[in-house]
Amino acid sequence: MATTKETSRDKEAEAASLVSRLEADLLGGVFRPGEWLKQTDIETNYDAHRFDVRMALLDLKTRQLLEHVPNRGYRVASLSQQDREELIEARTVLEVAAARRVVERATDDDVAELDQIVAEFDANMEDADLPLLRALNAKFHDRLYAICGNRVMMEEIKALRHRGLPGVRGWRANSAIQRSNRDHGDMVAMIRARDADGLVHAIERHLNRWREE
Template sequence: MTSQAAMPLTMPWTEASPAGNLLSQVRDVPLAHLVRDEILASILRGEFRPGERITEPTIASRLGVSRVPVREALRDLEHMGLVESKKHAGVLVRQLSDRETRDLYQLRSVLDAFAGREAAANADPALLALLEQRLAAMDAAVQARDVMAYYEANLHFHWDIVHASGNQEICGIYRGVVQKLHMARLRNLSTDVGILNSIKEHHAIVDAIKNKRADICEALMASHVKAAGERLQKILFEGDNHEEKTSP
């Protein structure tokens, strides 16, 4: 399967806002928060890779601001667990450990399972229509052998279900979890391990929602995320020595 590393990835919650909303944001949000969001977007797009140094002068020059809001922004990102400050090295994009990756996937499986149960209990037609669009995009990506397109459609698929739960606390936690895991996944978007199994699992999840099978959907979501985590850990920490191909 092909990988198009230059293609910019967007997280569902970081897509551009209408111009009017953007102007309102600029007026109402502290400058440091806007700088933080710009740095975060750069990290999520892979412009800053895990282990790479982020310097205040570089960011300040790029954004046309002083170093003060950049310093505040980097502190916020450190609290979010996306960067870390090291003596004599400065601020670096964090690299997840084996344990942290496993823990985050376990947490994500709980969140996805809850959201899947809620989605199936409600079987909202608008959500189902949106998920069908995501499935079509993933099917097309498989046919085109485009890992990046598949991965992005997959991100949106899961976010649609979590967001539909209406639980803002869960949405906030889920964003943080996926953003951290995203940095690890960016290193492995050239692989397509288990992608055929993955797409079958997505179709089964949508069928469970259509049929209002809450228990089944909850179990499917949990096992799907667990399997994805195991595949990623195998690639990250053991190496991929198998002939079978899998999804990121």
């Protein structure tokens, strides 16, 4: 017979799993910007308890992946032009600061690992498996900023990146996918060359690709 402590841990694990699954679907473009999320639908589609659904929606709202409208419910965050401009400005400040630390701290193994992610992305580009490419894109950025050695900075960069993703269904054309990975390759080349200014330029260009798309 399960103990009270084991039952509590199981419930916590289920709640955490629901948050992770909803977050993955929000970031993966399963829902559209501004789409309303009905609690009853989530209970059914995710086989979740009502209390866990409410807590998950509140968690995701706190992270600004969802918006809450009184007497209406929760909907997927939808960024205005100004919202996105301000988000990119904030990301630029943090990512530029992190980039200089990355160049100082990166080891040969770090560079090789980033190279491997770029190569794996390139190898899967022809099939245009968007969920896989999105996962590899996230893996590259997470690994890049982990090198800076500042956990708070890394987590804030990741949180800001996620805030720009809900409802975005990925790149709109193969050319955009190719440009994105070329940018990644350029970043790795700048780190290998210990060129902090070059890395900063590559990151700023990468952050503003959305304007072209």
